[in-house]
Amino acid sequence: MLELARHFYDVAADRLRLQEPMRTLLRYPKRKVTVEFPVVMDDGRVERFEGFRVQHHPIVGPTKGGIRYHPKVTLQEVEGLAVLMAWKCAVAGLPFGGAKGGVRCDPTRMSEGELERLTRRFASELSFMIGPDIDIPAPDVYTGEREMAWFVDTISMHHRGQFMPGLVTGKPKVLGGSEGRETATGRGGFFVAQEILKALSREFEGVTMAVQGFGNVGSNMALFCHEAGAKIVAVSDIYGGVYNPEGLDIPKLKAHVRETGSVKDFPGTEPLTNEELLELDVEVLVPAAIENQIHEENADDIKAKIVIELANGPTTLEADRALYERGVVVVPDILANAGGVTVSYFEWVQDRAFWFWSAREVDRQLARFLRRAFRRVWEMAERESVDLRTAAYMVAVARVAEAARARGLYA
Ligand code: NAD
Numbered sequence: 001m002l003e004l005a006r007h008f009y010d011v012a013a014d015r016l017r018l019q020e021p022m023r024t025l026l027r028y029p030k031r032k033v034t035v036e037f038p039v040v041m042d043d044g045r046v047e048r049f050e051g052f053r054v055q056h057h058p059i060v061g062p063t064k065g066g067i068r069y070h071p072k073v074t075l076q077e078v079e080g081l082a083v084l085m086a087w088k089c090a091v092a093g094l095p096f097g098g099a100k101g102g103v104r105c106d107p108t109r110m111s112e113g114e115l116e117r118l119t120r121r122f123a124s125e126l127s128f129m130i131g132p133d134i135d136i137p138a139p140d141v142y143t144g145e146r147e148m149a150w151f152v153d154t155i156s157m158h159h160r161g162q163f164m165p166g167l168v169t170g171k172p173k174v175l176g177g178s179e180g181r182e183t184a185t186g187r188g189g190f191f192v193a194q195e196i197l198k199a200l201s202r203e204f205e206g207v208t209m210a211v212q213g214f215g216n217v218g219s220n221m222a223l224f225c226h227e228a229g230a231k232i233v234a235v236s237d238i239y240g241g242v243y244n245p246e247g248l249d250i251p252k253l254k255a256h257v258r259e260t261g262s263v264k265d266f267p268g269t270e271p272l273t274n275e276e277l278l279e280l281d282v283e284v285l286v287p288a289a290i291e292n293q294i295h296e297e298n299a300d301d302i303k304a305k306i307v308i309e310l311a312n313g314p315t316t317l318e319a320d321r322a323l324y325e326r327g328v329v330v331v332p333d334i335l336a337n338a339g340g341v342t343v344s345y346f347e348w349v350q351d352r353a354f355w356f357w358s359a360r361e362v363d364r365q366l367a368r369f370l371r372r373a374f375r376r377v378w379e380m381a382e383r384e385s386v387d388l389r390t391a392a393y394m395v396a397v398a399r400v401a402e403a404a405r406a407r408g409l410y411a
Pocket of ligand 1: 185213214215217218236237239289290
């Protein structure tokens, strides 16, 4: 991820003729912190954990990004994701820099008590560098509302007990969480899908789509597109996929997944593998599972005309080039999946004002932000004759560089 984000940054910086020292300053994060801390386990042992937080640059506002718990988290991975967040926030026009964090642990083998102690200790280790005006964490892999509530409680306790909901996003609603956060990334992806089809003068009604990954993002994207008249002919999850050329009934499929835990064996469909799904002859392909799914070996077999990247980094660099050369339009992750962080921004705004919006208002504002972001990227691509990914990075880097220049260099 770090390599990809740096590569696309360099391409954008070249085209923007970004001068030194700004060019180098923005290429690297401002802060990379590693903390080691103890946690008392249920059996009385004290175990040592390693945690990370990387902040890109708080130029237009505080930095923002999730915290993941995973046995394989590394500082480099966290840095790559922080950089990606920086450009995602900038392309969406949010007043945030990027950040990311993580703790190397195996949450699937830890009790709730152990996870609570780990979260509270990690929060207090980071307390000198996070806050509603400095850096705002959020859930990520294996963290959710529960961990965010512990985070807020811990830091608030350190501040004379003052409740600070704007400290993290992705909280339970009762603690200032936002309407619409759960479905935000999928809904944002749907708005982007509408925009790209409109820009290419294609009808949304009846457009054929295949969606890889049927979790939070993929299933909601599929549902919103289905409701708007698209024909979702195939979806998959880690166990395999299902196909029906006449289109899948997405609400029924969601119910099937709730019952069985997988899309597999959904009545009235043929089975297909994840590899076959990616190579289906559809108009729109939506990778919404994990990274590196479209690569050198399968890029030439992708038949979709449009790829909407809802997962982070689903296309490798080599595949990106191959798709571009074949005229496949790729809507990049930093634009296509920015709906999640956009609603996180709305949560933070609501928390600061203690004034909460209806679900309808959240969706209305989300549509406004993402349509505007899409338009800026599309116009940049047309003006500069570049692909949408280069254009998205150019929009993002130009915005942050302009703000950094306006502030001047305190050196
Ligand atoms: P999730 O865990 O809810 O769902 C992931 C889905 O992908 C599941 O259906 C799972 O079975 C499937 N999957 C996992 N490994 C797979 C594999 N090897 N092959 C095929 N399918 C596989 O996760 P999510 O929140 O829906 O996130 C999906 C992607 O979107 C991730 O790349 C994530 O980083 C990105 N993303 C999520 C958000 C968000 O708000 N949740 C925001 C931005 C980006």
